[in-house]
Amino acid sequence: MNSTPSASGPAISLNTVSRDYGAIKAVDNVSLEIAAGSFVALVGLSGSGKSTLLKMINRLVDPTAGEVLIADENVEVADPHVLRRRIGYVFQNIGLFPHMTIARNIAIGLELAGEKNGRQERVAELLELVELPQDMASRMPHQLSGGQQQRVGVARALATRPGLMLMDEPFGALDPVTRDSLAGQYKALHEKLGLTTIIVTHDMAEALYLADRILVMEDGQIKADATPAELLSGGVGDEAEALVAIPRAQAAHLIALSKKT
Amino acid sequence: MTEAWQQAFARVPELLAAHVQLSFSALLLAMVLCLPLAIWAVRAPRVASVILGFASLIQTIPALALLALFYPVLLGLSALLGGRLSALGFLPALLALTLYALLPILRNAVTGLTGVDPAAKQAADGLGMTAAQKLRLVEAPLAAPTIMAGIRTAAVWTIGAATLSTTVGQASLGDLIFAGLQTQNWTLVLTGCFASAGLAIIVDLLLGLIERAIRERRKIIAWGATAVIGIGLAIALLPMLGARDDVVVIGAKGFSEQFILARLMGARLEEAGYEVRYQDGLGSAVVFQAVAADDIDIYVDYSGTIWTNQMKRTDAVPAGDMLSEIGKWSEATHGVTMLGALGFENTYAFAVRPEDAASKQLKTLDDLARVSSDFAFGTDLEFLERPEWAMVKAAYPIRFKEARSFNPTFMYPALSSGEVDVISAFSSDGRIAANGFVVLEDGKGAVPSYEAMILVASRRSSDDKFIDAIKPLVGAITVENMREANYKVDREANKQSPRQAARWLDERLKDGKDH
Numbered sequence: 001m002n003s004t005p006s007a008s009g010p011a012i013s014l015n016t017v018s019r020d021y022g023a024i025k026a027v028d029n030v031s032l033e034i035a036a037g038s039f040v041a042l043v044g045l046s047g048s049g050k051s052t053l054l055k056m057i058n059r060l061v062d063p064t065a066g067e068v069l070i071a072d073e074n075v076e077v078a079d080p081h082v083l084r085r086r087i088g089y090v091f092q093n094i095g096l097f098p099h100m101t102i103a104r105n106i107a108i109g110l111e112l113a114g115e116k117n118g119r120q121e122r123v124a125e126l127l128e129l130v131e132l133p134q135d136m137a138s139r140m141p142h143q144l145s146g147g148q149q150q151r152v153g154v155a156r157a158l159a160t161r162p163g164l165m166l167m168d169e170p171f172g173a174l175d176p177v178t179r180d181s182l183a184g185q186y187k188a189l190h191e192k193l194g195l196t197t198i199i200v201t202h203d204m205a206e207a208l209y210l211a212d213r214i215l216v217m218e219d220g221q222i223k224a225d226a227t228p229a230e231l232l233s234g235g236v237g238d239e240a241e242a243l244v245a246i247p248r249a250q251a252a253h254l255i256a257l258s259k260k261t
Numbered sequence: 262m263t264e265a266w267q268q269a270f271a272r273v274p275e276l277l278a279a280h281v282q283l284s285f286s287a288l289l290l291a292m293v294l295c296l297p298l299a300i301w302a303v304r305a306p307r308v309a310s311v312i313l314g315f316a317s318l319i320q321t322i323p324a325l326a327l328l329a330l331f332y333p334v335l336l337g338l339s340a341l342l343g344g345r346l347s348a349l350g351f352l353p354a355l356l357a358l359t360l361y362a363l364l365p366i367l368r369n370a371v372t373g374l375t376g377v378d379p380a381a382k383q384a385a386d387g388l389g390m391t392a393a394q395k396l397r398l399v400e401a402p403l404a405a406p407t408i409m410a411g412i413r414t415a416a417v418w419t420i421g422a423a424t425l426s427t428t429v430g431q432a433s434l435g436d437l438i439f440a441g442l443q444t445q446n447w448t449l450v451l452t453g454c455f456a457s458a459g460l461a462i463i464v465d466l467l468l469g470l471i472e473r474a475i476r477e478r479r480k481i482i483a484w485g486a487t488a489v490i491g492i493g494l495a496i497a498l499l500p501m502l503g504a505r506d507d508v509v510v511i512g513a514k515g516f517s518e519q520f521i522l523a524r525l526m527g528a529r530l531e532e533a534g535y536e537v538r539y540q541d542g543l544g545s546a547v548v549f550q551a552v553a554a555d556d557i558d559i560y561v562d563y564s565g566t567i568w569t570n571q572m573k574r575t576d577a578v579p580a581g582d583m584l585s586e587i588g589k590w591s592e593a594t595h596g597v598t599m600l601g602a603l604g605f606e607n608t609y610a611f612a613v614r615p616e617d618a619a620s621k622q623l624k625t626l627d628d629l630a631r632v633s634s635d636f637a638f639g640t641d642l643e644f645l646e647r648p649e650w651a652m653v654k655a656a657y658p659i660r661f662k663e664a665r666s667f668n669p670t671f672m673y674p675a676l677s678s679g680e681v682d683v684i685s686a687f688s689s690d691g692r693i694a695a696n697g698f699v700v701l702e703d704g705k706g707a708v709p710s711y712e713a714m715i716l717v718a719s720r721r722s723s724d725d726k727f728i729d730a731i732k733p734l735v736g737a738i739t740v741e742n743m744r745e746a747n748y749k750v751d752r753e754a755n756k757q758s759p760r761q762a763a764r765w766l767d768e769r770l771k772d773g774k775d776h
Contacts, residue, residue, distance in 0.1 A: 060386060085389035095384025099402045099478060108398070109388055140478075156388070 009163040009196025010071035011036040012057060017066030018220075019052050026052040027063070028220035034198065034213075036071075039190055041211035042200045043243060049220035050200045054166050057198065058087045070164065085113060088157030088195075091168040094149050096141040102152055103137040109160040126155040131185060147178035154186065158193075165190070167199040171206070183210055205247040208232070216240045268758060269452035272437060277456055279432040281497035283351065284419045287358035291366055291415060294359070296408075299370030300396065309371055316364040324422040327357040328429050332547060339554070349547065349556045350540075354426035354433075361422055362415040369411025373404030406476040413468035420461040424453065430512075430540045430551060434460070439542045444517050444750045444759065445670050464490070508536045509727075512557035515542040516669050517750040517759060518607060518689060518743065522561045522713070524763035526731055533730035545570065545643060553595035555718045559731065562716050563607055565709035567591070569648040580606075580710040587714070596719030600728070601735030605743045607689040608711035609649055610700040614676060618699035625702040629683060630657045638664040639672050639681030649708055650685075656707035670751075673698075689713075689740055691748025713738070737770050 012034040019027040027049045034040055042050040055061040056068055059080045068075045075083055096105050106126050107119045127134055130151040141149060150170060157165060171179040187210050190197050201207050207214050208228045216224035216239050224240035231244055302309035331353035339348050377400050385395040424435030434457040441449030467486045474483035511527050513519035520541060527537040540557055549571055551557045567587050568574050588599035613623055621632050638661040644650055645664060653659065667675055673692045676684045686693050693700060721727045746766045749757040
């Protein structure tokens, strides 16, 4: 379960990265190599530092110590806004701009980059990619369901063809059915486009399903680093075991129920 | 009655235009100041509390006081700049109203900008917007309805408060209200009120429409309402483009005699071919500075007022000597020409009800001093602060039970009705004789002489045509004629406008010359 050979996404390196908020160490001396084209899940309880770690990659949060490299280039070399335009970012609250049409929301990255030509075609292409009907383009965000809005969120993040996608609990606010189908479709997109994706989630089942590598965080540190198969077979630490125990118990319960009927 | 309404309405267009020019300029200036301040305040919360605190503090100052405060400030500034700045009229009104408009705009802009959905801001950052792009594309459009609501509130306040700018000599719809109040011409007051309230309501409705259209993202309605406002503004601002270089500005303080004399001089100047504008309701302190600064061209003042207020003299000299000394002083220190005395005096006269005069044997100010501890004193708005009152108190042991200030219009009824027992009346006021009030003699000559005299600004003093038009008025007006003219405006029934009274006086003067 290594990186896809055809990957166009960059590799990421974190070297002894820390982030303090006063006396609290949100991220505590983390070093990490993420291979190009991998789909990495950061899993942990609330306050474990997984979101902070993610945001240090696109500089929504700056580290207090250490350095972050994308494709061997330090993220501090460019201005933050220039860096962010090369990185797709999707988060739980979606943040569509309520005063802009869906088309303009999707194309906003192109607008920022000053690309005037072919915006409409790109919007059509992206709507198709995230499986939304074309007539959505002229709607306003409030006219869409939560699931549709997050599809637009993904389309917007992909508009400028970034190689790296950062997703902060992207499906957390959606109902289970929508969440499952959207997660599945995103996974297919990740493979098709050869992206490097880092997703933050507190749902181990989602992580096991989506990622090819799972990092379990607690107290700002990475307590486990394993493939889904390794995690399920056990022996990767108590923290990981505790998180895996939940979907495993649920699955066992479901199996037991179905045998009874 | 209908003629009175017609006369009042005839003044509305010009004053409405001035009112719109002033309010719009103040609002625009406040917006230009507020929006960067609001952006700064949102980025730095500590700045926000300081700026909003300052704006709230200004709001607690009464608008009238704020207007009055700018006069000395600008006068000082003008002195520093070599007199190129006008301390009167548009500028102080603009500054005071601008300060007044700051709070609602600032508060709403800060509320609007801080209230932008954090998710939208995070998305803007995540997408790689610069701070400027985030403001332009996300924060400003999302805060726009709230900011618009603040501008709307400020607009209504500004239009209302602009009526007070009359007191610093800026033309506005307040001119109608103040002049009407002075002359008890309620038609004028109502016209001024309706016009300014109507303007405020229309602007409020249009801005409300724009606000709602922005909120609901209905561009056509927003642009439509903006266009209507734009057309209204264009009509109001158009007269500003026309040059009005050679318009004579005649100043007047805030009472009927001043209004009448201003119209009388205006009529003579119009006959001589000048275009004339009136600046009514100027305070005693303000009006002399205005003529010294060439802000007004001509007005009538009273010798004792200049003597005590401007020259700071407290000694009593014969009336003739006083006039010539004033003439020399004003020419030498301010370049203001004292053209001559009109021929009557308007001094402060202590007046009592005839029944009190009889029963308490009141004839002189000494008699008044005897009973003063039982008497309530009614004065105009400024007498208690004037040096003349200090002089009277120094000469006579007067200690009143209480003292109350009135608008001159209400001072006479207050004496008739017994609300007060003695008033500081004006000797040329027709209402003294009409009410049968008894004027008490100033046996010690404590109150200086108050000869009415014409003061001319330096830029007109060598204009022979101008001087020749006014000169015939010198020595021509008797106190009887002045009283009668004043009474035509001040009386309760069958009131005349100052212009009508001035016409009557003019005819009386011309008749007198013919025969």
